[in-house]
Structures are given as C-alpha cells and as structure tokens.
Amino acid sequence: MSGQTQRLNVVPTVTMLGVMKARLIGATRGHALLKKKSDALTVQFRAILKKIVEAKTSMGDAMRNSSFSLAEAKYVAGDGVRHVVLQSVRSASLRVRSHQENVAGVKLPKFTHFVDPAAGSAAGPSNASPSLTGLARGGQQVAACRAAHVKAIEVLVELASLQTSFLTLDEAIKTTNRRVNALENVVKPRLENTISYIKGELDELEREDFFRLKKIQGYKKREIERQMIAAKQFAEEQLAEEVALKRGISVGAATNMLVAVVETISCDAGAPESHLFIEWRRFCFRQ
Numbered sequence: 001m002s003g004q005t006q007r008l009n010v011v012p013t014v015t016m017l018g019v020m021k022a023r024l025i026g027a028t029r030g031h032a033l034l035k036k037k038s039d040a041l042t043v044q045f046r047a048i049l050k051k052i053v054e055a056k057t058s059m060g061d062a063m064r065n066s067s068f069s070l071a072e073a074k075y076v077a078g079d080g081v082r083h084v085v086l087q088s089v090r091s092a093s094l095r096v097r098s099h100q101e102n103v104a105g106v107k108l109p110k111f112t113h114f115v116d117p118a119a120g121s122a123a124g125p126s127n128a129s130p131s132l133t134g135l136a137r138g139g140q141q142v143a144a145c146r147a148a149h150v151k152a153i154e155v156l157v158e159l160a161s162l163q164t165s166f167l168t169l170d171e172a173i174k175t176t177n178r179r180v181n182a183l184e185n186v187v188k189p190r191l192e193n194t195i196s197y198i199k200g201e202l203d204e205l206e207r208e209d210f211f212r213l214k215k216i217q218g219y220k221k222r223e224i225e226r227q228m229i230a231a232k233q234f235a236e237e238q239l240a241e242e243v244a245l246k247r248g249i250s251v252g253a254a255t256n257m258l259v260a261v262v263e264t265i266s267c268d269a270g271a272p273e274s275h276l277f278i279e280w281r282r283f284c285f286r287q
Contacts, residue, residue, distance in 0.1 A: 007193035012201030020198060024191040031183040038176045040104040045169045048162055055159040062152040069145040076141045085142070093117075094150060096157055101165075106172040111161040113154055 010016050074082075095116050100107045 006190050007197050008190060010194060010198070012198040012205075014202065017195065017198045017202065020191055020195050024188065024195065027183055027187050027191060031180060031188065034176055034180045034183065037104045038173060038180055041106060041169055041173045041176060044103050045166070045173060048166050048169065052159065052162045052166060055155060055162055059152070059155045059159055062148070062155045066145070066148040066152045069141070069148040073141040073145040077139075091116075094153060103169075106169065108165040108168055109161070110165070111157050113157045 008020075010020070093116050095114055097112050097114055099110050099112070101110050102108075
C-alpha cells in the first residue's frame with residue numbers, strides 16, 4: 001500500500017496536527033507497554049512449560065506406583081478390599097480449591113489440593129478411619145496404596161493447573177502480539193504518514209499566504225504610486241491654471257514654463273518634489 005492510502009482522512013489544520021501528535025505519543029507508549037507485557041508473559045510461559053514437562057515425568061512415576069500398589073493390595077487383602085473401602089468412606093477428604101493469579105494483567109487459574117478435616121469427622125460405622133481398613137489382613141499394603149494414590153492426585157492437580165495456565169497464557173500472548181504488530185505496522189505508520197501529510201499541507205498553505213501577501217503588497221505599492229502620480233498631475237494642472245490667470249497666458253504655455261522651472265530647480269539632487277512646487281510658485285509670482 002502506498003503512503004497516501006496509509007493515512008487518516010483528516011482536515012490539515014494546526015489543531016489536528018496536535019491531536020495526531022498526541023495520538024502518536026499514546027500509540028508509542030502503548031506499544032512499549034504491550035511489548036513489555038508480551039516479554040513478561042513469554043518468560044512465564046516458558047517457566048510453566050518447563051514445569052509441565054517435569055510434572056508429566058512425575059505423573060508417569062506416580063501413576064505407575066499407584067497401579068503397582070493397588071495390585072499389591074488386591075493380592076494381599078483380596079478383591080473384597082474394594083467393597084470395604086467404598087463402604088468406609090462417605091465423602092472425599094482430599095479436595096481441590098481454585099483461585100486466580102494475576103501475571104502482567106492476565107488472570108491465570110490455579111488449582112490447589114487440601115485435606116478437608118470435616119469429611120472424616122462424621123460418626124457412624126460407614127465412616128470408619130481409613131487406617132483401620134484392611135486391619136484383618138493387608139492393612140499395610142492398603143495404606144501404601146492410599147498414599148500412592150494421594151500422591152498421584154496431587155501430581156494430577158498440579159499438572160491440570162499448569163496446563164490450564166499454559167493454555168490461558170498461550171491465548172494471551174497471541175492476543176498481545178497481534179496488538180503489538182498492529183500498533184507497530186499499522187497504527188504508528190498511519191499516524192506518522194498523517195502527520196507528514198498535515199505538515200506538508202500547512203507548509204503549502206504558508207507558502208501560498210506568503211505569495212498572496214507579496215502580491216497584495218505589490219498591488220498596494222502600485223496603487224499608491226498611481227495615486228501619487230495622479231495627485232502630482234492634478235497639482236501641476238491647478239498650478240498651471242493659476243499661473244495662466246495671473247499672467248494672462250494660455251494654460252499650455254504655463255505648463256511648459258512649469259516643466260522648465262522644475263527641471264532647472266531639480267538640479268539639486270536632494271530637493272523633494274514638494275520643494276520644487278514651492279520654488280515654482282515663488283518664481284511665478286515673483287515675475
């Protein structure tokens with residue numbers, strides 16, 4: 001696209017030039033802030049990606065250990081241990097809490113696990129303590145199986161939190177980068193082209209005004225000269241008529257006498273025209 005098409009359609013005035021400069025300053029500051037935000041989000045994104053890789057490695061080990069511990073508990077305590085566990089637990093004691101973490105203006109969801117003490121405090125035979133499960137046989141393997149599954153749940157909760165934050169950050173980084181590119185490649189060049197256009201138009205208007213003033217000054221100067229010449233001719237005619245009446249000669253002869261006397265007196269280079277007329281009047285009335 002050419003520079004003419006990448007500018008705003010505005011009226012080239014001084015006020016609009018100030019508005020465009022203010023908008024360019026705002027766009028520059030916004031671009032710098034969004035660039036810093038993108039860098040901060042990218043750093044956090046890479047840190048979360050590293051944690052996800054570590055969490056997935058830990059998840060594999062935790063899931064493998066929990067599967068092996070469950071097989072051991074079934075082998076030692078028998079298949080009936082599953083029914084015993086289900087009957088002894090009414091509600092889950094391990095729960096997940098969600099909250100938000102603000103990173104450079106982006107709210108990232110976070111999940112944390114915690115043990116609810118109220119879940120295992122209810123009285124009744126169906127809420128027997130998990131430590132008593134498998135007391136007849138295989139109690140140690142059942143406890144180990146429970147601990148392994150708790151560890152697996154902790155790793156899964158952490159991985160879910162990291163992956164959710166990862167997706168949120170990825171979308172935020174894409175949006176921020178689009179805004180940065182739009183400001184850098186569209187908004188700022190368009191404002192700069194608009195400012196250049198307004199400056200060029202204002203300079204052209206200034207040159208036109210200067211040329212117009214010169215023309216007006218020249219016209220006024222010529223008009224003043226024309227008026228001075230007309231006034232001079234009128235004064236000469238009036239003076240010639242006055243001399244003709246005083247001396248009783250024709251107006252043409254009086255005019256010729258006026259020209260001769262003026263040429264004689266004007267030998268003085270510093271004498272203005274008003275002095276010439278005064279000397280002429282003295283000469284005429286002295287004769």
